[in-house]
Amino acid sequence: MxxxxxxxxxxxxxxxxxxxxxxxxxxxxxxxxxxxxxxxxxxxxxxxxxxxxxxxxxxxxxxxxxxxxxxxxxxxxxxxxxxxxxxxxxxxxxxxxxxxxxxxxxxxxxxRLVQTNHVQRALGLRIGLAEIARHTDAPVHLIEVGTSAGLNLRFDRYGYTLGGRRYGDPASPVQLVAALHGPDTLPDLDALPATASVHGVDLNPVDVRAQADRRWLEALVWPENLDQRRLLAAALDLVAADPPRVLRGDAVDVLPALAAELPPGEPRVVFHSATRLHVPLDRRAAFDAAITAVGTAGPLWWLCVEDGPDPDPRPAASRRDRVGSALRLRDPDGDDHTLAVVEGHLRWVETLQADPDDSSRLEGDEEGRFAR
Ligand SMILES: C[S@@+](CC[C@H](N)C(=O)[O-])C[C@H]1O[C@@H](n2cnc3c(N)ncnc32)[C@H](O)[C@@H]1O
Known part of the structure; x- marks a missing residue:
C-alpha cells in the first residue's frame, strides 16, 4: 500500500x-x-x-x-x-x-460496495417524474442506474408527505416525510407519467430476499438513524414481495443492450442518485456517454441527485442554512434544469424561483403541458 x-x-x-x-x-x-x-x-x-x-x-x-x-x-x-x-x-x-x-x-x-439505499430518495425521483409529466403524455421507460436494492424503483408504492401535503399511497407501510422550503413551484406529485417499463442497473445488485445482503444495507445506515433503519426494513419487505428487474454490471457496459430493448421513439427516463460520485473519476466520461446514448433512439429525460448546485440559485440565507444537492433534469433537447435543491437523503426539498432570463427554461403551453 x-x-x-x-x-x-x-x-x-x-x-x-x-x-x-x-x-x-x-x-x-x-x-x-x-x-x-x-x-x-x-x-x-x-x-x-x-x-x-x-x-x-x-x-x-x-x-x-x-x-x-x-x-x-x-x-x-x-x-x-x-x-x-x-x-x-x-x-x-x-x-x-x-x-x-x-x-x-x-x-x-x-x-462489499457502498450500496446505501435510501428509500427516501424516491421522493426526488417522484418530483422529477411529476415535472416530466407536465411535458409529455406518453408512458415512459424508467431506468435507475446504481439502483442497489431497487427501492427507488417502487416509488409508486409509497406514501409521501412533503411540506404537510400528502401524495402517493396513504396506506403504504413506507411513508416518506420531508420538509418543504422555497416558493410554491412544485408540480403535482400525484400527476405522474405512466411507466411503460421499469429497470435497474447495478454493479452488484442487492438481493432484497437474501439475509446477508439485507444485513449489509442495514449496516450502512448510521447507528443513530433509527428512523431510517425502520424505514429501510419496511421498504425491503415491500420490495421483496415484488422486486423490480435489475441488471448486473457497470452502466457503461449494460446500458447499450438495455437501451436497445426499448421501443424506438418512446420516452425514457434515466435516474441516478448518489451513484456517479462512486464512479472512479477516469470512468465518469464513459458513464455520462452511456446515459446520453440511451437517448439515441428516443427522447431522453436524465434526472439525477448527485452534487451541489453550481451556481446555487437560492437566496443567501438558504445557501447558508441548507447545504444540499441539485435535483437536476436534462430534457430531450439537452438543456439542464435544476428542479430543486434537496438534502442528500431528501429530508428536505427547496424549490426555486423560476428564472425569467433562462432561455432553456421548461415552458408549458396554456394548459401547462409541453407538446413533444
Ligand atoms: C450509494 S449507492 C446509492 C443507491 C441508490 N441510488 C440510492 O440513492 O439509494 C450507489 C450504487 O451505485 C452502484 N454503482 C456504482 N457505480 C456503478 C456503475 N458504474 N454502474 C452501475 N452501478 C454502479 C453501486 O453498486 C451502488 O449500489
Missing part, C-alpha cells in the same frame, strides 16, 4: 462532511485518521469506493451481528437508548475491536 493511498484515506477520515447526523462516526473518524493500522484496513476497499462508508459499514455489520465488545456500548443501533455518547475511550475501543476482528473486517471491506 503506497504512502499516497494512505494519505488519501487519511484525508477522507479527517473532518468527513458526510457524517453530519452521526456524532459517533465524526468522533471515531478522528481515531482512524490518526492511526496507521486503521487507515491500512480502510484502504482495502475497491477503487472508487468511499473508504469512510465502507469501513464504518463493516464495523457496524459485525456489531449488529452480535460481536461482543465495549465498542458496542457507543452504538444506539446496538445498545439502544442507553448508548454512551462518544468519549475519550471510544477511539481506543474502536482500535481494539478492529485489531481483534481484522480478518473479518478485511473480508467485508475488500468485497
Amino acid at each position: 503506497t504512502e499516497r493511498t494512505i494519505n488519501v484515506i487519511r484525508e477522507a477520515f479527517t473532518e468527513p462532511d458526510e457524517f453530519t447526523s452521526s456524532p459517533l462516526y465524526r468522533a471515531l473518524s478522528r481515531t482512524v485518521a490518526a492511526e496507521e493500522r486503521l487507515l491500512a484496513l480502510a484502504a482495502r476497499g475497491r477503487a472508487g469506493q468511499y473508504p469512510t462508508f465502507l469501513f464504518f459499514g463493516a464495523v457496524h455489520q459485525l456489531l449488529l451481528a452480535g460481536a461482543e465488545h465495549q465498542l458496542a456500548c457507543y452504538y444506539p443501533s446496538v445498545a439502544g437508548p442507553d448508548a454512551l455518547a462518544p468519549d475519550e475511550a471510544a477511539g481506543p475501543a474502536l482500535l481494539d475491536f478492529c485489531l481483534r476482528h481484522e480478518t473479518e473486517l478485511t473480508g467485508l471491506i475488500s468485497t
